[in-house]
């Protein structure tokens with residue numbers, strides 16, 4: 001009897017060793033990749049900068065490789081050719097989304113453009129964005145709103161200097177400015193007070209910020225789906241609470257707008273903002289809420305990070321800043337910059353392209369998902385496999401870019417390579433059907449803010465430190481969590497304009 005028990009225990013132990021340690025848990029036919037540990041897979045290999053670690057792994061395993069993140073199988077594309085296969089050749093098949101567990105909230109995914117599948121509802125939202133909200137006509141019509149908010153920022157910074165206010169926390173100024181740009185584009189009002197960040201106006205900003213923080217926090221259930229429904233760390237509930245608070249604020253605003261329209265008796269108002277367009281498009285409150293909230297969420301953090309990186313690179317490279325200023329002085333003179341100057345500022349555009357090449361704010365884009373089992377570059381990708389495209393690695397690939405780590409905007413001066421989705425060596429906004437819909441808008445205000453910050457101010461580091469000592473920390477591709485934050489000292493160049 002004892003022998004039988006011992007034999008049973010031994011064979012169970014050997015089976016477990018085989019199952020957890022020896023057996024290769026990856027489905028057959030997938031691209032190669034590092035060997036996964038039992039249970040955790042390759043999770044411990046990723047660290048704080050997964051895109052950088054994945055770039056290193058691509059050097060060993062190639063343009064297309066497989067990882068096991070807990071129970072998740074993930075395929076990573078790391079070259080322009082592999083990205084084109086995923087986002088162009090097989091665009092439809094890889095257009096599914098892997099929805100992070102934290103966001104699997106009832107009535108959220110269904111209304112979300114970011115998280116829903118490319119279904120009829122998603123197509124309708126994309127059409128509204130393309131033909132109305134981000135149409136060339138709307139972008140042009142709202143230019144004066146963006147210019148006015150950027151001038152508020154310039155004057156605020158000018159006053160800081162005249163008042164001897166010293167260093168400013170630049171991320172906060174940029175973020176607040178973007179928030180007010182969005183507030184005015186969306187609902188014709190400021191939602192942040194640069195002079196007084198503690199005033200009541202910052203409620204929406206605080207909620208969106210909190211939402212982004214929660215979204216950037218790892219949820220173990222993404223790797224171990226068995227934990228999925230338990231929400232044992234309360235992350236899903238925390239997001240649901242914030243979403244509800246945002247929803248309540250919008251609901252009041254929308255009710256007021258509908259009432260005003262009824263009073264005007266013409267079913268419309270004369271506002272030129274997104275709310276007006278969406279009410280005209282007959283979207284209901286829930287749909288409008290979800291779309292506006294996603295615009296704030298998807299548009300502010302990404303754009304703020306890009307602007308902050310551009311400024312940091314320019315501070316570190318004074319000769320490039322001088323060249324940019326010469327262009328601005330030549331084309332704009334001492335006046336405020338307008339959006340219609342942008343097409344005449346090729347070096348500014350080269351600086352923006354170079355910033356997005358080195359610092360794409362969503363370095364792995366958003367996670368795609370295979371809708372069906374399919375062939376990709378000779379490998380078999382199983383249905384529901386998660387696909388990541390490493391835009392960060394692609395932007396720094398020495399096979400594509402000469403001296404890839406140096407900030408050299410000149411490389412773009414005689415090049416037609418841009419980030420609009422047809423050059424797969426530069427895809428900070430993605431490409432194909434899920435390309436960022438906000439690109440035309442982001443393009444405008446990123447150019448406008450970077451140009452204004454450089455045109456109107458000389459920047460120094462806090463404590464008079466030498467620019468070469470500036471080290472920007474990066475986490476998940478963003479500067480947002482940077483610690484300590486970047487404090488800069490503005491020095492006005494055109495006194496008249498900054499008053």
Ligand code: HEM
Nearest residue numbers: 113114295298299302303365366428429430434436438442
């Ligand atoms: C520097 C600025 C920005 C960058 C680099 C950026 C980048 C991206 C990327 C990489 C994606 C995912 C593409 C994919 O799934 O392959 C995305 C999606 C999205 N972005 Fe942006 N974005 C920026 C600004 C904006 C702005 C200003 C808005 C709106 C006002 C916006 C709204 C969205 C939305 C709604 C999606 C989801 C689209 C979908 O899944 O169909 N983004 N963005």
